[in-house]
Amino acid sequence: MELIQQLVNGVSLGSIYALIALGYTMVYGIVKLINFAHGDVFMVGSFVGFYAITVMDLSFIPALLLSMVTCAIFGVLIERIAYKPLRNATRIAALITAIGVSLLIENGLIYVRGAQPEAYPNNVLPMDKLDIFGVSISSQSILILSVSIILMIILQFVVHKTKIGKAMRAVSFDSEAAKLMGINVNNTISATFAIGSALAGAAGVIFGIYYIKIEPLMGVLPGLKAFVAAVLGGIGIIPGAMVGGLLLGIIEALVSAAGYSLWRDGVAFIVLIFILIFLPQGLFGKNRREKV
Amino acid sequence: MLKIEDINVYYGNIQALKGVTMDINEGEIVTLIGANGAGKSTLLKTISGLLKPKQGIVLFEGEPIGGKAAQSIVKMGISHVPEGRRVFANMTVAENLELGAYLRKDKNGIKKDIGKVYELFPRLLERIKQQAGTLSGGEQQMLAMGRALMAKPRLLLLDEPSMGLAPLLVKQIFNIIEEISEEGTTILLVEQNANLALSIADRAYVVETGRIVLSGKSEELTASEEIKQAYLGGH
Numbered sequence: 100m101e102l103i104q105q106l107v108n109g110v111s112l113g114s115i116y117a118l119i120a121l122g123y124t125m126v127y128g129i130v131k132l133i134n135f136a137h138g139d140v141f142m143v144g145s146f147v148g149f150y151a152i153t154v155m156d157l158s159f160i161p162a163l164l165l166s167m168v169t170c171a172i173f174g175v176l177i178e179r180i181a182y183k184p185l186r187n188a189t190r191i192a193a194l195i196t197a198i199g200v201s202l203l204i205e206n207g208l209i210y211v212r213g214a215q216p217e218a219y220p221n222n223v224l225p226m227d228k229l230d231i232f233g234v235s236i237s238s239q240s241i242l243i244l245s246v247s248i249i250l251m252i253i254l255q256f257v258v259h260k261t262k263i264g265k266a267m268r269a270v271s272f273d274s275e276a277a278k279l280m281g282i283n284v285n286n287t288i289s290a291t292f293a294i295g296s297a298l299a300g301a302a303g304v305i306f307g308i309y310y311i312k313i314e315p316l317m318g319v320l321p322g323l324k325a326f327v328a329a330v331l332g333g334i335g336i337i338p339g340a341m342v343g344g345l346l347l348g349i350i351e352a353l354v355s356a357a358g359y360s361l362w363r364d365g366v367a368f369i370v371l372i373f374i375l376i377f378l379p380q381g382l383f384g385k386n387r388r389e390k391v
Numbered sequence: 392m393l394k395i396e397d398i399n400v401y402y403g404n405i406q407a408l409k410g411v412t413m414d415i416n417e418g419e420i421v422t423l424i425g426a427n428g429a430g431k432s433t434l435l436k437t438i439s440g441l442l443k444p445k446q447g448i449v450l451f452e453g454e455p456i457g458g459k460a461a462q463s464i465v466k467m468g469i470s471h472v473p474e475g476r477r478v479f480a481n482m483t484v485a486e487n488l489e490l491g492a493y494l495r496k497d498k499n500g501i502k503k504d505i506g507k508v509y510e511l512f513p514r515l516l517e518r519i520k521q522q523a524g525t526l527s528g529g530e531q532q533m534l535a536m537g538r539a540l541m542a543k544p545r546l547l548l549l550d551e552p553s554m555g556l557a558p559l560l561v562k563q564i565f566n567i568i569e570e571i572s573e574e575g576t577t578i579l580l581v582e583q584n585a586n587l588a589l590s591i592a593d594r595a596y597v598v599e600t601g602r603i604v605l606s607g608k609s610e611e612l613t614a615s616e617e618i619k620q621a622y623l624g625g626h
Contacts, residue, residue, distance in 0.1 A: 266493065269482070272479050273477055275477070279477075280490045280542070281461070
């Protein structure tokens with residue numbers, strides 16, 4: 100039973116990784132940039148949700164939506180200000196800029212409000228224990244999981260059925276050919292940042308409710324792990340990010356269950372090393388031949 | 392319809408087009424012939440807005456388009472079928488065609504035009520749900536052309552439609568190009584197979600190292616000794 104409970108924890112944690120990993124993978128797919136500031140967008144989303152709940156007295160769903168909208172705008176601003184001028188620069192220049200943006204957001208927030216942590220109130224969501232086949236599962240983790248799954252379904256719908264989603268896929272496959280279709284590549288890239296950042300914002304609120312404590316550097320580790328999840332699933336591939344995130348959460352939970360909880364964080368990076376050695380294209384990646 | 396005056400186009404410091412001047416009249420098929428690297432594709436890319444001319448004027452129906460964003464040029468009625476087809480391999484045939492109509496809002500018109508494309512290329516209808524990457528080279532060429540037609544262009548730019556295709560397929564593609572032309576679309580065709588290009592074109596320009604070195608009616612050029620020697624494999 101202990102094992103099943105750990106698995107439930109793993110899936111909840113994994114769905115948070117998955118939501119963040121989606122932003123990494125979508126942005127990589129379209130501009131071939133690992134946006135290392137993405138974990139900090141997640142952190143900002145968590146704080147927006149916190150203030151929405153405590154100061155503005157909003158309930159869960161409005162706070163979640165407010166955080167998503169704020170992060171979407173924030174993500175677009177980051178892209179327009181920091182990355183767009185580097186569109187034709189080398190990839191390493193953009194990567195270093197991303198790290199710079201990350202540090203700027205973290206320390207900017209510390210400068211504005213201080214480094215002290217905050218605690219999410221614990222009455223945002225009902226805290227019932229559900230007894231399912233002898234396993235006690237908190238209603239919170241079920242709600243969190245449902246919200247994540249709903250968001251991922253909406254994302255799949257947007258990417259596959261809407262015009263902007265088709266434009267995103269076209270630009271990520273061949274941006275020049277996309278231009279010839281009349282697609283505005285800059286707007287499509289902005290939309291990608293907006294959607295990815297909104298998902299990170301949602302993940303931030305969910306994280307806060309689940310783990311209570313938030314602080315300005317909270318985005319670093321989940322951000323890196325979500326990056327691992329994106330690589331595990333195959334960077335640039337949306338279903339890969341979902342599966343990679345869930346899988347990583349489950350792996351971590353299992354490591355804890357086996358009694359090695361101190362190794363939890365290390366395991367994610369061991370997974371990264373093994374993936375890069377044995378399956379660099381990721382679980383869902385195809386070995387694409389380079390055209391000569 | 393299209394008027395290009397003395398344009399210079401650069402890739403970085405390398406000048407790819409040197410003072411090119413040409414024009415295309417409504418309803419014509421005009422072809423650009425010339426060797427690899429002569430600047431034919433560069434010229435098409437400049438017309439469709441992928442490249443910006445450093446100097447010179449590009450006029451489409453009297454309006455300057457040189458340096459405009461590609462999407463506004465598509466909107467004005469110029470579609471470009473790029474070299475190598477560049478279909479969206481990760482999407483289905485139907486999705487590729489929908490993307491061709493990206494800027495259009497008339498749902499019924501789009502539906503009708505998709506039907507027309509399938510009429511023109513029945514092979515695509517058979518493959519409607521297939522990923523474009525799984526199509527053969529000829530089918531991809533058809534898809535790329537169908538996709539471009541979905542934007543309802545008045546001027547269609549075709550870059551090497553015969554590249555890598557079997558002779559029978561090439562013939563088929565060229566018949567369709569003539570059909571498109573007969574329906575009133577003006578065509579600018581870049582082709583390495585000069586014989587074939589001259590056989591369907593009204594006029595031709597010969598491009599060499601970024602310059603137009605010769606131009607005239609197709610029959611005249613076909614008859615010219617110089618052209619025979621250089622481009623038609625004549626003896």
